[in-house]
Amino acid sequence: MDLTLKIWRQASATAKGKFVNYKVQDISAEASFLEMLDLLNESLVQKGEEPVAFDHDCREGICGACSLYINGRPHGPDRGITTCQMHMRNFKHGETIVIEPWRAKPFPVIKDLMVDRSAFDEIMQAGGYVSVRTGGVPDANAIPISKRNADLAMDAAACIGCGACVAACKNASAMLFVSAKVSQFALLPQGKLEANERVRKMVARMDELGFGNCTNTYACEAECPKEISAANIARMNREFLVAKITAPKE
Amino acid sequence: MVKLDAKIPHGPIAEKWTNYKAHQNLVNPANKRKLDIIVVGTGLAGASAAASLGELGFNVKVFCIQDSPRRAHSIAAQGGINAAKNYPNDGDSIYRLFYDTVKGGDYRAREANVYRLAEVSNSIIDQCVAQGVPFAREYGGLLDNRSFGGAQVSRTFYARGQTGQQLLLGAYSALSKEVANGSVKLYTRSEMMDLVIIDGRARGVIMRDVISGKIERHAAHAVVLATGGYGNVFFLSTNAMASNGSAIWKAFRKGAFFGNPCFTQIHPTCIPVHGDYQSKLTLMSESLRNDGRIWVPKSPEDAEKIRKGQMKPTQLPEQARDYYLERRYPAFGNLVPRDVASRAAKERCDAGFGVGKTGLAVYLDFADAIKRLGKHVIEARYGNLFQMYEKINDENPYETPMMIYPAVHYTMGGIWVDYELQTTIPGLFAAGEANFSDHGANRLGASALMQGLSDGYFVLPYTMQNYLADQIGVARFKTEAPEFEQAEKETRDRIQKLLSVNGNHTVDSYHRKLGLIMWDNVGMGRNKAGLEKAIALIQELRADFWKNVKVTGTNDQVNPELEKALRVADFLELGELMARDALVREESCGGHFREEHQTPDGEALRNDKDFNFVSAWEYTGADKEPVLHKEPLVFEYIEVKQRNYK
Ligand SMILES: Cc1cc2nc3c(=O)[nH]c(=O)nc-3n(C[C@H](O)[C@H](O)[C@H](O)COP(=O)(O)OP(=O)(O)OC[C@H]3O[C@@H](n4cnc5c(N)ncnc54)[C@H](O)[C@@H]3O)c2cc1C
């Protein structure tokens, strides 16, 4: 199939960006979306032009590196998958595809379609862990965990940290990302001891980093490539409330 | 000449590690603060090492290419991690895990290292559970296990089809904790360009910030390379796009010996190649072989009809199918080790029984398992893999068998290390897939995750202290030293050279060509003529690369073409070493199959008399032939036999 690509080009974080149109021809329906971009880039290099920069690595939907708004939707039109998992059979011959970077204040553009998501690492550093050291821990089967809770924790832990939730939200809220981590640990006995402190610190860091409030639109849940449930946000709100009530007085 | 000393501790095998730890040198807490360690890589090996060393009180700097440590290639591991817990009470033990690993590796691994790996495997599971890794559980609340190839027990722990992700997120959270504590400093989007040696010891690295292009110098008392495997030398592999061999290649060029470079694992269950625009291959986890049955049509005529689309696989009656693994290997059936399964698939396809449009595919069929267990059970076990398959192939594997074919997956070879995971350069350590250590000529499924975490959580935090104990008097290094100056200059020159060639061919076009040479000649079947041809072809391609490659852009900006070019330039050297090693090893063992050396029924034929050693290659200069050193392997606790999975 032949396609027109309308791609956001921006030379650097400080440069002004703009849309540029490109034509690609003879794209196989079996190719992945990123392979289609590879073909575009290969042709640009051959012409001596600068290829389009975009983040990617695993190309199988697990590392969370790829991003992109495709025709206005994070990770494109198909549900429950990342951009790298999307195949060109989702598009029609002659179509124009608009490709943009995540647009959210806490994720500044680095170049073209690449953005800086280090804010997520910073939120994790604020409390996204159980404070155990290597060694000296009990036998793995010493603490039985109900299958139900283990499964729910796994559902939450499946988050790949891609940032689609933030990109989908009109307020650039990171509630789905943060609540997935908070929920995973809140559901497990290992995480219980530090639960109050964890949620307080992670939420505080999230606010400091400029992520917006959650106004219960749940675009995040709809666009999440791993279909992380917004029920995690409700769970985090409960955790947060408890943490507030029990907070030590300053 | 350098003498290879594996530094294996004395004593019975079950006591070696305990003895080592009891007698090694330690560094006291006050002195740890004065010692700096660089860890390159944040996969399972790097993240676990950096976190654990930071907890101990060392000053750690950790680097990765991706924008976050959580995106290291380990994240993609699907199936699981082995441990000798024997929770299912099915006869497992540390000895059995040790035995299976040595046998699975076709008796080309060092006994002492493998025993230690099996020994610490149980602590890994404990550690990960304590961190909150949500492993699969049974209804009673205890941990669940599954089986993997090459074992007759169920010893694999898993977190759905995302075990690597969950283990890496566990290590990443431990790392994040240490970053918050200030003991670890994190550098993302940063790629290692060179290793710096001062007075014969590893003392630092040259890094390139991939956003600004800035070349940076970092000094330390010791350096750990945990930079993963080099399977991408084949261009198409299951590895992530940024996986590369450059860091270890730089170490090789600075004097670290390279162990068993030709030992490559070709994984039997991957989605077949479908077009020449393809950028990578996708693995379908080995765990699928627990419930899926592998087959091709019994008659070439049926295979032909299926290839032409005149018949569907589901229309072929049971008696017209050849479940060739069950037929050839009744004892292990579909769960034979990877090398055996891959070769068997290639054999059937080469003989004209392959399916799919290209004829380079076999079926992995779940119809029986679905009938026996119900669709919901299969969905719970493999749902995400089935979904992944459907997205790529546009076919529903619940209704029609999957198509699979072998693909490059893992490199058992890597930087040669001794028992302490130290390379031949003092102060330089290698961990995870980057070293050659534990898997011999073939790695068993679910053992890479085990090894990466063993190295990082439980081995390096001990053995590095043994090295660092006499470094406490060595003051922090200044990066103005001439050795840093020189290494930085070499890096800048190399980048400049790549940018100034300005030829006509893209970096990817060279990478693809190299991949084809490797796949055809240094892949699943190897022979003398092919390997000699490969060496000549690679030399030609390398010369052409430096004359005709086109790298757009400049150094002082985000420049993915330059990043790729730097890696491909190294692959073009590494590929040749792999072919050389394969040429010298005149035997078949594990993933290394020399067509000249096979049994009458086509099984790998080892030659223990002449090749019972680890190849350790020494760099001797550009365009000079590398020198082969041999580390003899001694088997005291395992009887060396012809591997038999029948
Ligand atoms: C699809 C797939 C599935 C797998 N499934 C399993 C499984 O189920 N069980 C199992 O046991 N094994 C599995 N494996 C193998 C296993 O995942 C890997 O061997 C293992 O994760 C490697 O870990 P590592 O820490 O050594 O390296 P990696 O995870 O590859 O990490 C390498 C790190 O080094 C950094 N790095 C690399 N080069 C440089 C450089 N030049 N400069 C700076 N940083 C650099 C990277 O950024 C990264 O942080 C699988 C592999 C694949 C490909």
Ligand code: FES
């Ligand atoms: S590239 Fe890894 S999730 Fe898309």
